[in-house]
Amino acid sequence: MQKSEPGLSRITNAAMTIFSKIIQGSIPSYKILEDERFYAFLDINPLVKGHVLVIPKTETDKFFDLEDDYLSGMLVFSKPIARAMEKVFDCNRVGLSVVGLEVPHAHLHLIPINSADDLNFNRRKLKLSTEEFEKIRDRIIAAMEK
Ligand code: AMP
16 A cells, blocks of 8 residues: 655644545555545445545535535546546446545545446445555556556
């Protein structure tokens, strides 16, 4: 897993969400892409192979409480990732989902889908090995660079 640069110095460690700890680097993640405002990484309990989470580097619980420029910017940030996912995975398209019932830090799920059931969060999650996660991460990153 890859550690990111520190990015949330104003928040004390104890008060940080698990996703802020991922951005800061104290919890590892399979990072896909990062800029000044957003961070994308593989979901550790994927619904399907290639399930990506996109998060803002600000701690806001509910998605629609994000500032307008963060809301729109999050989709623009996600675009090259979704395009790369469509190249890498055998999917009809990349589906989007906002749930947020587990982690109180706004996030967008990007999921390669072939049917609506691929977005069913009640279904059993995949268990992947470190090697599988690393391979998926590397394939998405390589496809973004083409
Ligand atoms: P929800 O808040 O309901 O949208 O779900 C949160 C998502 O975050 C779930 O799909 C989890 O598998 C995922 N998740 C939780 N902790 C981690 C982590 N440390 N690394 C990657 N994904 C995570």
